[in-house]
Amino acid sequence: MKILAVDDEPVFLEIMGATLTEIGYMDVHFAADAQEALEKISSAARRFDCFLLDIEMPGMNGIELLRRIRAMPEYRLTPIVMVTARTEKTFVDEAFMSGANDYVTKPIDKVEIKVRMSMVQSLLSERAHTGALAGQLADVEKSIGAGCDFPDAISLADAPRLLPYPSLENYLLKLGNLRLFSNAAVGFHVENAADIFDRAGRLDFIDMLTDVAATLFDAIGTGDILLSYAGSGDFVCVMPRLANFNRDEVSLRIHDGIAEFSDFYAEAGLSLPKVRVGRVQTPRLLPFGDPLSLVHNAIGDARRGSLAEQGRSNQGRMEHA
Numbered sequence: 001m002k003i004l005a006v007d008d009e010p011v012f013l014e015i016m017g018a019t020l021t022e023i024g025y026m027d028v029h030f031a032a033d034a035q036e037a038l039e040k041i042s043s044a045a046r047r048f049d050c051f052l053l054d055i056e057m058p059g060m061n062g063i064e065l066l067r068r069i070r071a072m073p074e075y076r077l078t079p080i081v082m083v084t085a086r087t088e089k090t091f092v093d094e095a096f097m098s099g100a101n102d103y104v105t106k107p108i109d110k111v112e113i114k115v116r117m118s119m120v121q122s123l124l125s126e127r128a129h130t131g132a133l134a135g136q137l138a139d140v141e142k143s144i145g146a147g148c149d150f151p152d153a154i155s156l157a158d159a160p161r162l163l164p165y166p167s168l169e170n171y172l173l174k175l176g177n178l179r180l181f182s183n184a185a186v187g188f189h190v191e192n193a194a195d196i197f198d199r200a201g202r203l204d205f206i207d208m209l210t211d212v213a214a215t216l217f218d219a220i221g222t223g224d225i226l227l228s229y230a231g232s233g234d235f236v237c238v239m240p241r242l243a244n245f246n247r248d249e250v251s252l253r254i255h256d257g258i259a260e261f262s263d264f265y266a267e268a269g270l271s272l273p274k275v276r277v278g279r280v281q282t283p284r285l286l287p288f289g290d291p292l293s294l295v296h297n298a299i300g301d302a303r304r305g306s307l308a309e310q311g312r313s314n315q316g317r318m319e320h321a
Contacts, residue, residue: 001121002027002046006037006065007054007083016052016083016108023114034060038068047074050120055084055091063091063098070099077127077155077164079120083108089179092171096226101167103174119166126164127155150197153231154206159213161227168228168238172291180283184241185294187278187302188216188254192271193233200270212273215257219250234302236295241282251277278302 003025007013013030020028029048031037034057041048051069055062062082069075081102082095092103101123102116148154153165163171172180190196190212197205209229216227216235226238239245254275265272278301283294 001025001049001124002029003050003052004029004031004037004040004048005052005083006031006034006057006062007052008032008057009054012054012106016113019108019110019113020117023110023117025117033057034062034065034068037065041069041072041075047078049078049124050117051078051080052083053080055082055086055095063094066095066098066100077123077157079123081116081120089175089182092174093224096163096167096171097224099163101164102170119170123155123164123166126152148202148206150194150233151231153229154209156206156210156213156229158207158210161217162213163226163228165228165230168226168236168295169292171226172238172294175291177283177285177289177291180291180294181285182241183238183283183294184243184245185281185298186237186239186245186247187281187295187298187300188212188235188237189276189278189299189302189305190233190235191274191276193273196270196273200268204268204270208270208273211258211261212275215254215275218257219253220245230295230299234299236298238295245280247277247279251275276302276305278305 003020005013005016005020005028007016010032013032017028017030029040031040053062053065060068062084066080066082069078069080079101080099081104082100083104083106084091085106087105095103102119104112104116155164156162175183190208193208196208200208212235213227213229216237220227220237220239222239222243224240224243227235228237229235254277258272258275262272278298281294281298281301283289283291
């Protein structure tokens with residue numbers, strides 16, 4: 001794995017390099033500021049596989065550097081880990097909203113770095129399985145068919161604002177229950193996702209998810225959100241607790257947005273995705289609970305709503321008969 005670590009403190013770069021070498025990562029490169037990092041990225045004969053970025057640096061800070069890297073098509077899905085002394089929620093929020101995959105606070109610990117780098121390895125493996133690096137359409141279809149199953153939390157190469165689900169989990173775990181109290185979550189369930197998965201090719205299924213992701217971003221409206229695909233036709237959005245989220249209005253906008261793709265789906269012989277919006281879920285103020293329960297509850301509510309509506313529909317048909 002080719003790694004670029006960026007920090008304005010030479011001593012920290014030395015410690016980071018020694019730690020990475022000790023746990024088996026030998027191809028590590030260093031930059032003392034954002035400008036040097038961008039120069040090394042542009043001149044690299046082989047792409048970097050991972051970036052470790054400090055936030056507070058002279059000149060361009062690490063979050064702006066993160067945005068610059070994410071704007072490069074070849075690095076839209078590359079794992080980026082923030083390694084910083086800043087622990088405030090505003091920095092954590094801004095980093096993940098800008099595309100960070102993980103957030104580690106200084107001083108670093110060898111065991112924690114080993115765990116975080118294992119996550120990076122998993123992201124790289126998942127990206128390869130979904131075919132995001134393939135150059136030919138046939139190769140994409142082949143690699144997706146081999147590595148993509150319906151329950152998988154697929155990374156969508158053509159939805160760059162969508163946060164990979166492991167990264168969303170990292171965000172929630174980083175905040176913990178107390179700081180997470182100012183957030184809320186909403187689940188979105190594609191009711192006919194399994195049918196589309198069975199009827200369509202893997203590439204068409206991923207195109208469908210990409211269409212839904214773009215529609216959700218437009219329908220939700222506010223920019224202060226983290227949206228992720230959790231697998232099995234489930235999307236989940238984490239937003240500020242006080243965000244103005246009207247479930248009925250968002251549902252209508254989703255319906256209208258999906259309808260714009262009707263000609264494409266008719267041509268492919270597929271049904272339009274049917275998206276069900278769950279109720280807003282808020283965390284309990286419990287210091288020892290599981291922060292991930294917020295998104296699990298949001299996904300579960302959207303799924304239960306779909307099943308409940310299906311049950312009411314079946315009951316209505318039986319009464320009518």
